[in-house]
Amino acid sequence: MKRRSVIFGALAGALAVTAAPVAFQAARAADTVKVGVILPMTGPFASTGRQVSAGLKLYMQQNGDTVAGKKIEMILKDDGGVPDQTKRLAQELIVNDGVKVLAGFGLTPLAFAVAPLATKAKIPTVVTSAATSSVTEKSPFIARTFFTIAQAAVPLAQWAHKHGINKVVTVVADYAPGIDAEKAFSQVFEKAGGKVSQKIRVPVANPDFAPFLQRVKDDKPDAVFVFVPSGVGAAFMQQFKAKGLEEAGIKLIGTGDVTDDDILNSMGDVALGTITAHQYSAAHDSKENKEFVAAFEKANKGMRPNFMAVSGYDGMHLIYYALEKTNGSTDGKALIDAMKGAHWTSPRGPISIDPETRDIIQNIYLRKVEKKDGQLYNVEFDTIPDVKDPVKAGELK
């Protein structure tokens, strides 16, 4: 008997301890909106986490942490780029911390892992860094402020064909985004009348590009379309130069992740002349962007913002915007509806959220790597306005 009463006592005590904060939280919840952010802050994708979180924080710092009478509280969790972790953390954030909005997600599989939770718990989820087209189709509560691979690859294919490039070899890393890029580019390029003479897939893990590039060189195309994870891009360019493809008159084209602003400078002069299509360049010429870059560099010890950072910045803007529109109501359905059709001028230019797909509509810029003030930049020279995700728009098979 004595033992049982001890157990009851312990139980009662435990209940009291857990119940008190719950009551306290409920009282506070009325005027605080928690935003759960899950990003890879460690591991091979840590640079994504660093850039996105800096973008999110900068927006809050500039615009205050109060929207429609509610205080915004950001809770940042590190999933290390592992989908199981992402899912577990999302669950904890929803159940224990009571977050009303989720944001972040550094890779497509990480966003996929969270999609069922978002649907079940009716939590609006802003995807800042996963680029597979189908991400927004996995849950009606997902909106995206990033880009899709096809969104950049398709305009590039059209541009290339219009500008005297007729024969292309594609070189992509052999994983889902790489294959997406290969498909999007070659379908559109061939439809326009160009020729993709070879489609080379290289291993993701162990990139020694020399033999592949030698093969490309012997094929004598007008250009090489490349899609590799951004860190590996530097190695690719070094080999591209070392093998003399540039002297052989072969152009290097790709989506903008290859010339990521975060590491562009450390690539060195081998990157010069690379032509890419993308939604954001730190050198984008607008008042909004100049202010953004200056504020970002000031807040982050001179780190240059890249497309991830601006995606985080816009992601937080979208959350603020939706809360303002619902007058502070945190009902999941109301918030995601408020996000649909949102449009504003971001540092990257005018952008909006497609009301049908909840995906981003934005300008895609053609850029060339050039040297400005001793630093390498992606300098924009052509704009394709208001590009929707070509996959969901039915332009691709």
Next chain:
Amino acid sequence: MLTILFDGVAYGMLLFVLACGLAVTLGLMNFINLAHGAFAMAGGYITVILMDRLGLSFYLCLPIAFVVAALLGIVLERLLYRHLYNRDPLDQVLFSIGLVFMAISGTSYFMGARQQIVHLPASLQGRWHVLGAEIGIYDVFIIAACALIMIALQLVLTRTRFGSQLRAAVDDGRVARGLGIRVNRVFALTFAAGSGLAGLGGALGAEMLTLDPTFPLRFMIYFLIVVTVGGTTSMTGPFVASLILGIADVVGKYYVPGVGAFVIYAVTVALLLWRPYGLVSRETAR
């Protein structure tokens, strides 16, 4: 065609410099050191740091990478490895794979997980045109450097007093000790030299193999293949094995890019079926 062959030879030579240290510790000292790649990575990172932060020249970084990796080797050997010489292979494997993970985490913590970029000096960039083939100057540099290392190693092992002391110590440590050979010192020096060579290989190969914290894990398989295929009793075996594998890898990637990455494994399997104890082995049955 000649260009591809040349690329393959350069790649194979690089594999050899990276793996020969492992051949020494595994073959001569019978110690399984899976953390060998960590020393190579150390060499690569030292080069990057010295070049980027201190602006030293690439040529100067190479010997420094060797010396620092060798010193690191001595310290670790004295502190950790020597306690494991007489333990069974499983302990050695577990211990050294643990070191690999520590090296990976440590490097990402201090240097970040991103890829490090080595900027070669202008004198090593560019190509020469020889007999209709284009040959990268850096490839020539790698081949020359590795050939020198190979010759030096062979001479040290077969012609010097140290070489015979080492072989004696390996064959029968107790008798060697009885003859007045300081076995521990010999082992420590050998280990250091092996680590140093890995460091040098890492520095030489950082540009071609790409350098990030997962380097030791990514290339562990290649090192092990070289040592397994080559046999561990001499330096000639791993050398020939490296060349074959390097050429097979590059040629495979060039002619059949779709399956190119698998060619190296197919060759390994074929070679091992043919000579299960390695290309050059002391005896066919152990």
